[in-house]
Ligand code: AHM
């Protein structure tokens with residue numbers, strides 16, 4: 531056991547990315563993108579941890595509301611700037627799309643360096659990043675876990691498009707509206723008892739833990755495997771009267787021990803997707819935010835919440851679905867589009883899909 535632990539403790543994120551890109555030269559450009567995400571993650575972790583000491587709790591004094599009608603917290607805006615700036619200066623990004631921005635933005639290829647002496651010629655980046663800089667921020671002032679979620683696509687070479695209804699999909703939006711199946715990388719950073727970084731490059735899911743003593747993310751699980759069954763279900767049960775029948779039936783089964791496994795499950799729900807998905811990856815079971823009568827498409831956003839998390843979960847051996855469709859197969863039509871989500875242990879998700887009349 532000791533040998534195994536010691537053989538991993540020296541593997542920092544930068545070393546892992548060097549090894550990954552040497553073995554997969556086509557991923558070489560992701561190295562600087564991950565370096566930017568790492569720096570942003572450390573900064574955000576610090577901002578969140580110290581927010582009640584530094585006056586960064588609560589809502590913006592201006593009462594600003596984002597395009598989705600949600601009042602923005604101070605930390606929503608600051609963490610968005612931190613991640614956006616980190617990604618912008620990698621020279622690899624073409625387009626950035628964030629929960630906190632109205633629409634995807636193009637990254638200028640003439641980003642000015644403030645150091646004339648190291649000014650370098652920049653070429654337009656080939657990647658598109660989608661992200662939620664501080665998911666679960668409504669919880670943050672109470673010390674509840676929050677997280678950053680991100681996904682990286684290759685540029686799709688989309689051009690301006692006029693839809694049959696006359697609306698225009700501009701180039702940036704066209705490049706962003708890609709199904710999760712096109713993701714080349716996705717990950718989350720969880721700000722909790724430790725700061726965890728979990729991601730996939732399309733070949734397994736890898737978990738790192740931030741070691742504050744050396745200032746590095748260190749590999750703590752090189753190949754996360756979600757148990758094929760769990761004993762936990764995780765939904766906002768206050769909405770259960772509004773759910774559709776298959777889900778009500780499923781939850782009733784696992785609550786009473788009359789489901790497929792005849793086991794009585796426990797309920798755990800943080801209300802912060804990154805924390806709930808992290809627990810589901812490690813302990814198994816089901817997490818979801820289904821459609822209900824109030825949230826007819828669910829609450830979670832497809833591009834920067836549901837799709838990246840689904841990629842991570844599938845790469846760890848789990849499943850992710852709307853109940854009827856694999857989430858990674860959905861073609862987005864809107865950057866802030868919402869989808870119902872159920873994800874987790876493969877056999878638990880399959881049991882629920884069976885109740886929807888779906889086989890997988
Ligand atoms: P946010 O992006 O505005 O923070 O909302 C997303 C969050 C998720 O982290 C979480 O799963 C969900 O909202 C919780 O919603 P509810 O409070 O309705 O249970």
Ligand code: MG
Nearest residue numbers: 629662665666
């Ligand atoms: Mg969010």
